[in-house]
Amino acid sequence: MTPYLDVQHLTKTFGALELFRDISFSIGEGQKVGLVAKNGTGKSTLLSILSGKEGYDDGELVWRRDIRVGFLEQSPTFSPDDTVLDACFNHEGDEEKVLRAKQVLTQLKIRDMAQPMGQLSGGQQKRVALANVLLTDPDLLILDEPTNHLDLEMIEWLEGYLSRSHRTLLMVTHDRFFLDRVCSVILELDDKTIYTYRGNYAYYLEKRQERIDNRRAEIARANNLYRTELEWMRRMPQARGHKAKYREDAFYELERVAKQRIEERQIRLKASNVYIGSKIFECQYISKAFRRDKGSNAGGKETDDVVITKDFYYNFARFEKMGIVGNNGTGKSTFIKMLLGQVEPDEGRIVIGDTVRFGYFSQEGLLFDEQQKVIDVVRDIAEYVDLGGGRRLTASQLLQHFLFTNDQQYNYVYKLSGGERRKLYLCTVLMKSPNFLVLDEPTNDLDIVTLQILEEYLQDFPGCVIVVSHDRYFMDKVVDHLLVFHGQGEIKDFPGNYTQYREWEKQRSKEQEARDGKNDARQKSRLKDAQPENQDTQPTAKRKMSYKEKREFEQLERDIAMLEEEQHQLEEALCNGSLTIEELTEKSKRLPQLKDELDEKSMRWLELSEIGN
Numbered sequence: 001m002t003p004y005l006d007v008q009h010l011t012k013t014f015g016a017l018e019l020f021r022d023i024s025f026s027i028g029e030g031q032k033v034g035l036v037a038k039n040g041t042g043k044s045t046l047l048s049i050l051s052g053k054e055g056y057d058d059g060e061l062v063w064r065r066d067i068r069v070g071f072l073e074q075s076p077t078f079s080p081d082d083t084v085l086d087a088c089f090n091h092e093g094d095e096e097k098v099l100r101a102k103q104v105l106t107q108l109k110i111r112d113m114a115q116p117m118g119q120l121s122g123g124q125q126k127r128v129a130l131a132n133v134l135l136t137d138p139d140l141l142i143l144d145e146p147t148n149h150l151d152l153e154m155i156e157w158l159e160g161y162l163s164r165s166h167r168t169l170l171m172v173t174h175d176r177f178f179l180d181r182v183c184s185v186i187l188e189l190d191d192k193t194i195y196t197y198r199g200n201y202a203y204y205l206e207k208r209q210e211r212i213d214n215r216r217a218e219i220a221r222a223n224n225l226y227r228t229e230l231e232w233m234r235r236m237p238q239a240r241g242h243k244a245k246y247r248e249d250a251f252y253e254l255e256r257v258a259k260q261r262i263e264e265r266q267i268r269l270k271a272s273n274v275y276i277g278s279k280i281f282e283c284q285y286i287s288k289a290f291r292r293d294k295g296s297n298a299g300g301k302e303t304d305d306v307v308i309t310k311d312f313y314y315n316f317a318r319f320e321k322m323g324i325v326g327n328n329g330t331g332k333s334t335f336i337k338m339l340l341g342q343v344e345p346d347e348g349r350i351v352i353g354d355t356v357r358f359g360y361f362s363q364e365g366l367l368f369d370e371q372q373k374v375i376d377v378v379r380d381i382a383e384y385v386d387l388g389g390g391r392r393l394t395a396s397q398l399l400q401h402f403l404f405t406n407d408q409q410y411n412y413v414y415k416l417s418g419g420e421r422r423k424l425y426l427c428t429v430l431m432k433s434p435n436f437l438v439l440d441e442p443t444n445d446l447d448i449v450t451l452q453i454l455e456e457y458l459q460d461f462p463g464c465v466i467v468v469s470h471d472r473y474f475m476d477k478v479v480d481h482l483l484v485f486h487g488q489g490e491i492k493d494f495p496g497n498y499t500q501y502r503e504w505e506k507q508r509s510k511e512q513e514a515r516d517g518k519n520d521a522r523q524k525s526r527l528k529d530a531q532p533e534n535q536d537t538q539p540t541a542k543r544k545m546s547y548k549e550k551r552e553f554e555q556l557e558r559d560i561a562m563l564e565e566e567q568h569q570l571e572e573a574l575c576n577g578s579l580t581i582e583e584l585t586e587k588s589k590r591l592p593q594l595k596d597e598l599d600e601k602s603m604r605w606l607e608l609s610e611i612g613n
Contacts, residue, residue, distance in 0.1 A: 001028035004067055004140050004168055005050070010059035012045060019045055022059070023194040025187055027140070032162070032169040034179045034201065037189035038403060039419030039447045043172045044074060046189065047144050050170070070138030074145050074418065074445075076129035080118025084110055087117045088132050097135075104131045107157050108150070109328060123149030123328070134161075143171035147178055148444050151328040152470050152498075174448055176201055176473040274388075274462045276435040279353035280316040281339065286348035287311055287489075288331070288338060308334045309345070310489030321458070321465040323475045325498060326485030332468045333363065335485070336440055339466075356464075359434025363441045366425045370414040374404060374424060377413065381431045398427055402453060419445045426454070435463035443471040472498045500588065507595050511567065514602045545611050553608045556601050563598050570594065 005027045012019045019042035027033055037043045048054035050061065051071035078087045088101050102113060108127040117125060126149045133141065141162075147155050155178065162169060162182050173179060179186070179201040186197040186204035195211065197204040288308040308331030316322075324332050337343040339350060340360055368377060378395040385393045393401075399409050402423050416424065422445045429437070437458070443451055455477045458465055469475055475482075475498040482494040482501055494501045545553065570587055 001030070002064065003028050003062075004064050006060075006062040007050075008060045008062065010046075010049070010061070011057045012042065012049065012054075013057055018192060020189060020194070021192045023189075023192075025194050025196055027168060027170055029139075029168055030166060031185055032183045033171070033185045033187060034183035035170065035172045035187045035189065036179070036204075036448055038449050039423060039445075040408070040417045041189055041192075043189060044144055044417070047071070047142055047170070047172060048073075051142055064139075067140060068136075068138040069140045069142060070133040070136050072130055072133045072141075072143045072146055074148070075122070076125060078117040078125060078128070080116060082117050083114050084117065084120070084128055085113040087128055088135065101131065101135055104134055108154055127154075130158075138167070140168045140170065143169070143173070145173055145445065146171060147173055147175045147470070149328075150470065152325060152472070153327055155470060155472075174443055174446055174451060175471060176448065176451075274433070274435045275355065276318060276463050277353050277355035278318055280318060280320070280356060280436070280464055281353060282316070282351045283309075283312055283314040283339075284348050284351065285311045285313050286338065286345040286350060288334065288343070288345045289489075290334075306331070307487075307489035309338075309491065311348070312489070312491055314483075314493075316464065319462070319464060321478060321480045322467070323479035323482045323498065324466065324468045324485065325470075325475070325482055325501075327487065330485035330487040332485050333440055336438055336466070336468060340438065356436050357432075357434045359429045359432055359437045361426060361429045361437070361439045361442050363444070365422065366428060368413045368421070368424070370412070372413055373410055374413060374416070375399065375409040377424060378427055378431050381428055382433070385431060385433055395431065398431060399424075402427055403450060419447055419450075422446055423450055430457075437461065437463065437465045439466070440468045441470070442467065443469055443474050472502075496588070504588075504591065507591055508571070511595060511598060514599055515564075517602070517606065545608065549608055549611065553605070556605045556608070560598065560601050560605060563594060563601070567591075567594050567598070 003026055007023065007025050009022050009024055011021050011023075035043055035046070045054060049056050051069060053071070053073075084105065085098065085101060088105065105111070105113065105128070108131055110124060110127055110131070117128070120128065130143075130146055133143070146158065150158065155175065159178055159181055169182070171183075181200075183200060184198070186199070186201060188195045188197065188204070188208065195208075197207050199207070287310050290306045290308070306329070324335070326332055334343055338345055340358060341350075375396060378399060381395075383395060385398060387393055396406075396409060400406075404420075404423070404427075408420075413421070413424070426442065426446075442454065446454070451471075451474060455474060458467075458478045465478065467475065467478055479497060481496060482498065484492045484494055484501065486492065494504070496504075570591060573583075573587060
């Protein structure tokens, strides 16, 4: 494998803060590498160093000669006056390049190529930057959180695009499905050191746990030996010979190992002191629409209506954990804001129970006082959280649970990374002791370890939860069912997690294709039967069905009709939200069986229909 990049003994510090020390790794041609680490440990800084945007203190970067590198930053910047097409890349009027750019931009839901960049949201600008880096066709792609601001459809497109591509890739992402399906090597930056795992994300999890277990065992052995050597040191304070001096030096190395700590949580944070009444909230036939500018033409500006909800009714149940999914622009965040009273519906009303206390984690985040200390930000809300059963969690303990060390808690806010600010914002929401959590894109910029902590917290949370997220892994772990926003007011309730929903969608699409093919064959058969007998064209010689084949053909039509009716009833049952877990499991297993039977019988029906009567 041709080496594209060798990183040798790299060290980077910011003042007294050492991010990493003496790290080495390499990236070979065709490898797809994922970089994972906790927030604030230097992931984005390392990518900036590799892209040449950041310096380093010591070490060496050895590149293959003439290699072209494309870099996607977390927060790209553009000239506000450039059009989308001009900002995307220097096409120089080349029609082929322009066509390619339009194809990629359309996949990323950027359709107005003449729109000035200054009119685009931050998320849209990130998508234009992603299109740009893909279109420059580099040898090595370096991507910092490429799935942020992408909806599920775009994420799946990008996942397929990168998986099929032969390009070399290094990326940071919190999307664990994406990591698992795209990357074949995982680099972990931990405790100022880099660890290499030659496998996908699932392999990394397994081997990482082995590493941690081995390290714990090593520290435990060092602690036992340390106690013995400490006794020896205390007994022999006077001058020592050469052999004793060697043992003394070994003692200090042993002390260093023994005093190391593995920063892993040993307990799950569970709150039992959350009360919520039986009446939660009820959406009583609410409707909401916005007028939107489509652009300009010779006659002036064109507008259309964007429908968010239309006569939508829903009664939220106690302890429910709902996920909301859908493409960007279908109204997910607006729906949340209507629930919270920040946006009024055009028609209908939302009735909230008296005991409900919302905790809202928004996409925009919280504006902090930059000169305030982290611990004081949380203490300004409350000194402690009552967990019930006589247990209390102080502000410091909550921060520690979400991986803020004692030193970090007394740092100033302005020193925090983007991911650390999101964690701090999350802690301020939880510190208010809500019984109904509403989380709008909570996974953006959070590291994987924090996501695992948050997943555990939500799984154990004894109140209600609504999560809007494009993180498929996170949704699968947390929610019981989905509200799927299809756009223009079409909202469907699906009784399962995201993976189950996508499998059901793919199954339904295949069955629709099979039905379309069968209908086409039937139409051809009808047209053939309708041809006049005195036709000038010479009919082709074609054998007729045997008696046995005719009977089989008739039976197939009856079987297909029965299977389609069973499928229809099964889909209705799966979508009405009234099934028990056992019934849901049983019917979910039946769907793929139905599909196989329908496919088999439909194919045989098509074969026989081609024979004719």
